[in-house]
Amino acid sequence: MDLTLDDEQEALRTATADWCRAHMPLEEARSRPTGLWGDLEAMGWTGMTAPGMDLDHATEAVVFSELGRVLAPIGLISTTVARRWFADGFDGKVALALPAEEPSDMRVLDPDGSHAALIWTASGLRLFDMPNDRTHAPTIDLSTDQSRQQWTTSVSTEDAAAPLHLQLLAAAYAVGCADAARDMAADYARLRQQFERPIGWFQALKHICSDMAVRAAVARSQLYYAACSLDARDTDAAFHIAAAKRLGDQAALDNGRANIQVHGGIGMTDEASPHLCLKRAHLLQFIAPADAALLLEGAA
Amino acid sequence: MDIGFSVEETRFREECRDWLHANVPAEKRPLDAADAIGFDKAWQRRLFDAGWAGINWPADYGGRGLSIVQQVIWLEEYAKAHAPWIGANFVGINHGGPTLILNASEEQKAYHLPRILKGEAIWCQGFSEPGAGSDLAGIKTRGRIEGDELVVNGSKIWTSFAHVADWQELVLRTEEGSQRHAGLSWAICDMHAPGITVRPIKKMSGQTEFAEVFYDDVRIPLSNVVGGLGNGWKVAMSTLSFERGTGFIAEQVKAGQEIAELVTTARANGMIKDDRIADQLSQMRAEVAALRAMTYRNISEVVRTGQPGPEASVIRLFTSELGQRLERMAVLLMGEDMIDFAYGDDNAVQDYLRGFAATIAGGTAQIQRDIIGERLLGLPKSR
Ligand SMILES: Cc1cc2nc3c(=O)[nH]c(=O)nc-3n(C[C@H](O)[C@H](O)[C@H](O)COP(=O)(O)OP(=O)(O)OC[C@H]3O[C@@H](n4cnc5c(N)ncnc54)[C@H](O)[C@@H]3O)c2cc1C
Numbered sequence: 001m002d003l004t005l006d007d008e009q010e011a012l013r014t015a016t017a018d019w020c021r022a023h024m025p026l027e028e029a030r031s032r033p034t035g036l037w038g039d040l041e042a043m044g045w046t047g048m049t050a051p052g053m054d055l056d057h058a059t060e061a062v063v064f065s066e067l068g069r070v071l072a073p074i075g076l077i078s079t080t081v082a083r084r085w086f087a088d089g090f091d092g093k094v095a096l097a098l099p100a101e102e103p104s105d106m107r108v109l110d111p112d113g114s115h116a117a118l119i120w121t122a123s124g125l126r127l128f129d130m131p132n133d134r135t136h137a138p139t140i141d142l143s144t145d146q147s148r149q150q151w152t153t154s155v156s157t158e159d160a161a162a163p164l165h166l167q168l169l170a171a172a173y174a175v176g177c178a179d180a181a182r183d184m185a186a187d188y189a190r191l192r193q194q195f196e197r198p199i200g201w202f203q204a205l206k207h208i209c210s211d212m213a214v215r216a217a218v219a220r221s222q223l224y225y226a227a228c229s230l231d232a233r234d235t236d237a238a239f240h241i242a243a244a245k246r247l248g249d250q251a252a253l254d255n256g257r258a259n260i261q262v263h264g265g266i267g268m269t270d271e272a273s274p275h276l277c278l279k280r281a282h283l284l285q286f287i288a289p290a291d292a293a294l295l296l297e298g299a300a
Numbered sequence: 301m302d303i304g305f306s307v308e309e310t311r312f313r314e315e316c317r318d319w320l321h322a323n324v325p326a327e328k329r330p331l332d333a334a335d336a337i338g339f340d341k342a343w344q345r346r347l348f349d350a351g352w353a354g355i356n357w358p359a360d361y362g363g364r365g366l367s368i369v370q371q372v373i374w375l376e377e378y379a380k381a382h383a384p385w386i387g388a389n390f391v392g393i394n395h396g397g398p399t400l401i402l403n404a405s406e407e408q409k410a411y412h413l414p415r416i417l418k419g420e421a422i423w424c425q426g427f428s429e430p431g432a433g434s435d436l437a438g439i440k441t442r443g444r445i446e447g448d449e450l451v452v453n454g455s456k457i458w459t460s461f462a463h464v465a466d467w468q469e470l471v472l473r474t475e476e477g478s479q480r481h482a483g484l485s486w487a488i489c490d491m492h493a494p495g496i497t498v499r500p501i502k503k504m505s506g507q508t509e510f511a512e513v514f515y516d517d518v519r520i521p522l523s524n525v526v527g528g529l530g531n532g533w534k535v536a537m538s539t540l541s542f543e544r545g546t547g548f549i550a551e552q553v554k555a556g557q558e559i560a561e562l563v564t565t566a567r568a569n570g571m572i573k574d575d576r577i578a579d580q581l582s583q584m585r586a587e588v589a590a591l592r593a594m595t596y597r598n599i600s601e602v603v604r605t606g607q608p609g610p611e612a613s614v615i616r617l618f619t620s621e622l623g624q625r626l627e628r629m630a631v632l633l634m635g636e637d638m639i640d641f642a643y644g645d646d647n648a649v650q651d652y653l654r655g656f657a658a659t660i661a662g663g664t665a666q667i668q669r670d671i672i673g674e675r676l677l678g679l680p681k682s683r
Contacts, residue, residue, distance in 0.1 A: 001309075001369065003301055003597035004604050058301040186677040200679035203670065209679060210617075210672040217614045218590045225593035228303040243586035250583075295582035296563060296572075299589065 003224045009059050016066040019043060026180055029071040029276050030142035037073070037093055037113055046076060049165070050083040057165070061172045061227035065220065068176025071143050071280050075110035077169045077287070078118040085162045086127050086155060094118050095130065095147075098286050102151050109283075111136060111147040120166050120288045126156040141283040142276065164230055164241045167288035171226065171241065174248030174284045175219045181255035181277040182212040185262040192264075199262075208258050215251035222247050236299040246290035252281035303596070305373070313373045319350060320381035329384040331646055333509045334500075337422070337464045340387040344419025347386075353417040354393060356546065361401055361413045368602050371546050372595075379553030388461045392416035392423035394547070396469045399486070399539040403527040408488070412467070424465035426456040426489065426513060427536065434667050435683075437480040437533070441472040441515060443487070445522070445529075450474065450487060452495075452518040458661075462511035463500045465491045470520075471532050484532030488524040495519070505653035506643025548619045552595055555588045555619075558626045565633050580629060587622050594618070610676050617668040620658035627652040 005013060023039060024032070040046070045063060048055045060080075067076060078096035095114035097106040099121060108117045108130070117128045134147040186209050189200030199205050226244035229237040256278030260267040267274045305313070323346060330336040347353045356371050357363020366374065386393060397416045400409055415421035432438035441454025452472060462468070468489040475483030491498075495518035500511045527535035563581055566572040572581070594615055601609035630648035631638050641649040659665035673679040 001303055001305055001596055002600040002603070003303070003593065004600045004609075005301070009301075056301075182677075186679065189677075189679055198680050200673070200677075201682055203666070203682055206673035206679050206682065207666070207669040209677050210669040213611075213672050213676050214614050214618055217611045218587065218594060218618060221594035221597045222586070222590035224301055224597060225303060225589070228301050231301075232303060234303070240589060243589045246583070246586045247590055290586075292579065292582045295585045296578065298560060298563065298585050 003221070003228070005062060009062050012059060013062050013066055016045075016063050017069075020066060020070040020072070024070050024072060026070045026276065027273050029280075032073065032143065037075070040073070040076060041093075046080045046083055048080065051087070056227075056231045057168060058224065058227040058231055061168060061223055064169050064172035065176040065179070065223065068173030069180045071141075071177065071180070071276060072173075073110055074144050074173075074283070074287070075112075075114060077166065077173065078110075080169060081125065081162070081166045082116065082118050082127055084165060085125060085157045085159065092116075094127070096120075096287065097128070097149065099288075105148040105150060108134075108147050108149045109139065109144055109287075111149075112145055117149055118166070120163055122163055122291060123160075124156055124158045125162045125166065126154040128152050128154045139283060141279045143280065144283060160238070161230060161233065163288065164237055167241050167245050167290075168223075168227055168230060170284060170287045171219075171223055171245040171248040174245070174252040174281070175216070175223050177277055177280050177284065178212075178216045178219055178248065178251035178255045181252070181259040181274070181281075182209070182216050184274060184277070185209050185212055185255075185259040188263055205262060208262060212255045212258050215247075215254055219244070219247040219251040239294060239297065239299045242290040242294050245288065246295060249281070249285050249290070252277070252284055256281040305369075309369060309373060312370055313377060316374050316377040317381070319352070320377055320383055323350065324381050324383045328646065329387060331507045331644070331650070333388060333461050333464050336387050339384070340389055341419040341422075343384055344386065344389045344393075344417075348418045353419075354397065357397065357401065357413075357417070361409060362417045368546065368599055372549055372599055375546060375549035376553050379550045379557075385550075388422045388464055389416070389419055391425050391461060391465075391469070392421065392467075395425055395539055396423040396467070399469060399535060400526065402538045403486070403535045405526075408524075408526060412488070421467055422461060422465045424459050424462045424468045424491070426459050426462075426468045426470040428458045429455060430457050434664055436471075436536075437484075439471060439473055439484060441470075442476070443472045443474045443485065443520065444476075445474065448522045450485075450520045450522060450525070452489070452515040452520060454515050456513040456515075458501075458510050459513050460510045462491070462513050463498045463508075467491060468513070471536050474525075474529055474532075478530075481533040483530055484536075485529050486526045486532040486535035487520050488526060489518070489520055493518050493520070503654065504656075505650050506645075507650070507654060546599070548591075548615055549595060551619050551623060552588075552591050555591060555622060555626060558630070559584050559588050562626065562629055562633060565630075569633065569635070571633055571635075577629075577632070580625075584622070584625060584629070587618075591615075591619060591622060613668065613671050613675060616663075617665060617672065620665065620668075623658050624655050627655040 048060045075093050079094040082094040093114045095111045095117040096109045097117045097119040100106045117130050119126050129152050136145040136147050139146050192199050222244040226240040229240040259274045263274050266272045354363035355366045355374050359365035443450035443452045468491055470487045470489040474485040495516040497514040498511050500508045502508045572578050598608050598612050631652045638649050674681050
């Protein structure tokens with residue numbers, strides 16, 4: 001039993017964080033440079049658990065929580081999962097479709113440059129061809145576009161671990177998002193002065209920040225446990241990953257809101273960054289959501 | 301990262317399970333300290349005779365000297381077997397004893413440690429005072445040095461098990477005119493000494509477990525001071541590092557058992573159909589799982605680095621508040637039967653009322669939030 005990062009994981013985590021800070025900072029989430037996708041592919045994150053690679057889901061979860069922290073493109077999740085579960089023909093970027101019932105249109109997130117879309121259901125994944133002539137519309141998350149897509153021919157996998165993989169990476173994004181809001185709030189609370197002292201001196205503010213730290217720590221712990229349970233193909237993996245998604249989603253949303261309160265007026269402007277975390281958190285709620293009935297059943 | 305246990309660890313788990321299965325007493329531990337004291341001493345003796353006393357104490361002092369992972373396994377199995385709380389032995393085993401191990405002289409250790417392990421000597425902790433709670437440095441109880449003795453006057457309050465205790469870890473002011481953290485000493489006080497009066501205090505649950513203690517010219521030999529005169533604050537704080545994150549394993553396993561029972565109850569009485577109840581239950585299932593994950597993470601941090609991670613302070617706050625949410629849910633699921641509660645009942649209402657202690661005793665939730673904000677997030681100190 002060991003839920004700490006080993007040296008290799010720590011090195012990978014630091015390298016990811018450094019790269020993100022330099023090339024993909026959170027503050028610029030709404031206007032990513034063209035060509036970013038190529039850089040992301042080159043960094044190898046989408047192939048971490050692809051056949052032939054030796055990395056486990058625990059390592060992947062660590063890295064994806066770093067990517068989630070800067071509100072990295074949603075397409076990284078779907079592309080990485082597609083790489084792992086669909087053997088050939090999908091080398092490029094894969095967009096992420098939200099769960100939908102046939103025949104109503106699918107809502108596809110991050111369609112830009114994608115030739116395929118991955119749709120998640122609790123029982124399996126399907127991968128669709130995407131036509132090129134789509135119009136993109138914005139979403140509440142200013143870093144994510146969407147398009148509508150009809151049900152076309154698809155390939156699917158029924159492997160029970162496949163949808164869990166996607167849910168795990170979405171949970172990792174949520175944990176990163178919760179961390180980002182916590183750090184932004186704590187940084188501001190140390191700097192901003194009112195009544196001749198940093199606002200973080202006031203317990204009313206300090207305790208809001210402490211609760212953000214609690215939510216983030218709780219969600220991250222469950223994320224690591226869940227990732228290990230998937231690596232071990234544990235019979236309780238579905239429960240643990242659902243728990244990680246639920247706690248991650250909640251931490252992202254609650255921390256997203258709290259961060260705005262900590263910032264006061266500037267916090268609710270378009271210009272400042274807090275709303276970016278909150279809006280990403282709202283989007284994540286719809287990606288591979290945790291099944292309440294499964295949570296109620298608990299682990300064996 | 302991995303969540304499995306080694307072959308030896310699994311074998312050890314079976315050993316724990318077998319012994320507990322054959323030895324956990326069938327009768328329930330009585331609620332009041334005065335009624336439970338015989339039970340507590342007998343159970344501690346049984347643990348000692350079988351080699352399970354002081355599992356985290358070094359073998360040199362009669363403990364089991366188990367690795368931290370083995371401690372986790374033992375505590376998990378202990379809770380799973382519904383073994384009784386160690387009750388009146390709690391302070392000696394988890395607090396007084398460890399403080400002695402870290403700070404006391406060889407004579408002090410040789411005399412006291414075996415008695416604690418065998419359940420022969422009951423300890424209590426005399427830190428809080430009417431005027432010194434969250435602000436512990438406000439301690440006023442004083443000990444005047446007269447020859448080779450301290451002459452003690454003052455009072456302590458909320459002292460758990462004071463009325464059944466033989467010894468007390470007493471933190472008092474031994475330097476006249478000293479302020480705050482300076483001038484305090486940590487002394488071993490004989491609870492049977494002349495001049496000590498104990499007034500038991502009843503809790504709102506009806507349970508009598510803690511007490512107020514008055515000192516009227518109580519004489520304590522200077523040789524009972526631990527860690528040197530004037531070093532009381534340092535000695536008192538040293539114990540905090542002894543447990544290193546195993547302190548909440550029992551609560552965490554209990555939380556797992558409780559949430560499972562709550563879901564079963566809510567299904568049986570139909571209250572699960574209330575969406576809010578179903579939602580809270582599924583939320584708590586996830587939280588209970590995360591609590592274990594967080595504890596495992598902290599334990600593995602200790603194994604790797606010898607120190608708990610910075611997030612250890614989070615575990616304590618989260619455990620206490622999750623425990624209270626579970627207790628509130630249990631009472632909610634009782635429906636109107638909860639109003640039948642009477643003193644002496646040992647049921648969900650008892651747990652609920654007693655459970656308010658979780659966010660008060662040993663550092664309130666507000667103080668915990670200060671600690672998290674200041675140590676984990678680097679916010680400026682408010683106090
Ligand atoms: C069941 C139980 C068993 C106990 N057993 C023992 C024992 O064996 N030995 C022992 O020595 N003590 C014991 N205690 C005492 C316990 O440690 C104290 O109750 C605790 O430290 C709080 O102190 P207080 O009760 O004086 O409350 P106070 O410190 O007066 O606090 C009152 C309220 O004010 C808040 N508050 C205080 N200071 C601040 C601040 N700076 N910022 C924000 N809020 C603040 C608190 O959070 C609380 O809500 C026990 C208590 C309980 C409930």
